[in-house]
Amino acid sequence: xxxxxxxxxxxxxxxxxxxxxxxxxxxxxxxxxxxxxxxxxxxxxxxxxxxxxxxxxxxxxxxxxxxxxxxxxxxxxxxxxxxxxxxxxxxxxxxxxxxxxxxxxxxxxxx
Numbered sequence: 256x257x258x259x260x261x262x263x264x265x266x267x268x269x270x271x272x273x274x275x276x277x278x279x280x281x282x283x284x285x286x287x288x289x290x291x292x293x294x295x296x297x298x299x300x301x302x303x304x305x306x307x308x309x310x311x312x313x314x315x316x317x318x319x320x321x322x323x324x325x326x327x328x329x330x331x332x333x334x335x336x337x338x339x340x341x342x343x344x345x346x347x348x349x350x351x352x353x354x355x356x357x358x359x360x361x362x363x364x365x366x
Contacts, residue, residue, distance in 0.1 A: 256334065256336065257333060257334065257336065259330060259333060259334060260274075260277070262274045262277070266315045266316065267315075270294075271292075271294050271296075274292055274294070275292065278290045278292050289361075289362065291358070291360045291361075293329070293342045293358055293360065294345065295320065295326065296345035296347075297342050297343035297344050297345045297352060297358065298320050298321050298322065298325050298326040298329075298342075298343060299314065299315070299319055299320055299321070299345060299352055300319055300320070300321055300352075301351060301352045301354070302314075302350070302351045302352075305319055314350075325343070329341075329342050333360055338360070338361055338362050339359045339360060339361050340359070340360045341357035341358070341359055341360075342357060342358045342359075342360070343356075343357060343358075344356045344357060344358055
């Protein structure tokens with residue numbers, strides 16, 4: 256069963272940076288485990304949904320994430336060892352979820 260490591264913090268709290276450093280450190284282990292980095296930004300509702308629901312000013316806060324269905328389903332599939340598992344990608348260039356683009360977790364390592 257693969258491990259899932261979560262890095263939590265407030266908005267703009269450098270969680271992604273911390274996760275990248277952690278991934279680089281794990282890559283130095285002997286028998287390097289496969290480590291995939293998936294950010295929660297991809298689980299934000301697309302801007303069109305945020306605008307429709309009047310949540311645009313709450314973007315990045317708890318209610319702007321599709322946690323109950325998309326994020327929890329993703330974590331459940333990874334933990335169950337399913338493969339491949341897709342996660343949505345967020346673009347910090349256009350500040351929106353990229354339609355029809357995915358980060359793919361193929362085969363997480365187990366420890």
